[in-house]
Amino acid sequence: MSLPVDVLAAGVAGGTSIMFAALGETIGERAGVINLGIEGSMLAGALGAYVVAVETGSPWTGVLVGGIAGAALAAVHAFLVVWRRANQMASGLTVLFLALGLTALFGVKYVGSGKKLDHAFDVWNVPVLHDLPVVGQILFEHNALVYLGFVTVPVVWFALFKTRIGLLVRTAGERAETLTVHGYSVPWLRTLAVTCGGFLAGIGGAYLSIGYANAWRENMIQGKGFIAVALVIFAVWSPVRVMAGAWLFGCALSLGSALQARGYEVNQFLLQALPFVLTLVVLTVIGRRTLSSSPAELKKVFENAETG
Amino acid sequence: MSNRKTTALLAGLALIAALSGCASASESGSDVKDDAGKGVTKIGFIMVGPKDDYGYNQAVYEGSQALKADFPDVEILTAENVPEDDTAATTMEQMISKGAKLIFATSYGHLDAAVKVAEKHPDVIVLQQGNTITTDVPPNMGTYFGTVYEPMYLAGIAAGASTKSDKLGYVYAFPIPQTIANINAFERGARSVNPDVETITAATGSWCDPSAQKDKAAALLKAGADVLTQHQDCTATVINTAKEAGAMTVGYHADASALTPDLWLTGAVWNWGPLYKQLVQKVIDGTFVGSEFNANYRVGFKTGTNPFVLAPYGPLVSDDTKAKIEAAKAFLATPDGSPFVGPLKDNKGKEQVAAGVVPTYAENDAMDYFVDGVIGSVK
Structure with a gap:
């Protein structure tokens, strides 16, 4: 196979975990809450899914439990910032460190080869579509969780922009006082959005542990949650752009591997930095434009942080 | 806390540290008896x-x-x-x-x-x-x-004899001398039975990052490798990735043949x-x-107590290959036996070991180049 096709196909597979997490973060930020603990939700999801998939032999139950674990952690963040009015940055980081500690503690039995997941999700070629030239190889030779990611993008878009609840969530992020006037509870809407976001981040973590690496290891998310938070801004809070950005990041990851495997003499440390450099560059280029289009209530978070 | 209090505290801590340092230093000295440890229970x-x-x-x-x-x-x-x-x-x-x-x-x-x-x-x-x-x-x-590159040399023979694509994949963490020696020995072993074989390398930058392992293993398979091996602390991800693609495995650390019974060749394990x-x-x-x-x-195979030994063979290793591995093992146990007997060129064509020279353990422990046939860079 050719290098570009390999890189793109591997980029789609490698970017899927970030895509789930960034879609989740989009929902929360649309409601006016930034969650730096998304990395923690991914960790909780990765461990929850791995444990359940190993113990029950059912990977789909694992995905569900992974999502619930991610949602539970995000609910803690929502409680702290929405109901206790804690600082959003501080709470997010606290929740992340809580998750790092707890997952390392409870996951220790599942590190290494002690409790093994043999096969979680097999690659399944989509009939007809995978025969398409180029596109078939890039998009339709993956496992079911990658396809679930494809489906989640329009679902999140539809939910946010075409449903009543989506409108309410977005209003909570734009003009919260309007909702109060009409008798809606802004705290509950935000709690709902953040928890749903945590659910998707949990699935992103589950994808890593049982749909990609097929292993559990403490701190296995390795900063992908933070990349997801950055990606949401780069994607201007749009689910479709989140998908594009996640694939771009995935391709930057897979480009390094593909170059190494083909014998190009490139410094490994430079290659490992490439995806992050790319994210920084993109953010810098796009940053100015996005600030004006960010949810109004989200801007307040930063402004309050500066003045208070 | 005020600045003055902080300073006082730090000074106090420094004093304690200095005093305890003196205490332990004063207790050192060579009063070790010739039969120290005798009759330990x-x-x-x-x-x-x-x-x-x-x-x-x-x-x-x-x-x-x-x-x-x-x-x-x-x-x-x-x-x-x-x-x-x-x-x-x-x-x-x-x-x-x-x-x-x-x-x-x-x-x-x-x-x-x-x-x-x-x-x-x-x-x-x-x-x-x-x-x-x-x-x-x-x-x-x-x-x-011990010298882990000795069993990796033997495992290389199994890989070189079994590959159909003449491409072997090696997932590693960092280009440290021990890893470099492993990779070089693996390729040398493979070359000894298959002159066309290449070992492609990919570095994860971590001793255990499962998703990076998956990235690298998948890329090596795409580049045509049909045998994967590794130098990582956690090994399951690379083995599973190989198995899913129908590729063979050479193990490291532990006998993982239960994970991939049909495609397991052998590996370097501890004893x-x-x-x-x-x-x-x-x-x-x-x-x-x-x-x-x-x-x-x-220690190495020469002393008979190398803590690194060859794992049991999988079904794909032929009797002919097993005989070749036994012969190589016997060679490594001789005084001049080594995977790196000269002439040895690096993968840029420079001679690193002259013809007939047998490098010492210490020289092997300081390797900073990939041998001819390894695709990759130590930089």
């Missing part, structure tokens, strides 16, 4: 990780328990998850207070604590696994390790038992001080 092992990690620490634990059969009167004390800081010294002190006269500090980073404890207790022998004492070796200390037995016997006899073990001791 309690032996302590400290390990950096859990005893059931299916890797490095489990191998240590199994080696320590194997001693019970040879020395039924000796009690074995073990401590798991001992960090590579002063906790290690405290743990060793506790073992000594329980009567241990021989301590195995089994992680690379336990060396500093081991030296400290050895200085403080001239009647105790302290052995460190895997690191090197760069100053004069104290009379009651020693380090020991500390024989070397531990020799070391313990020497100490019990009271002849450790001044012996070959009272040094930076390195």
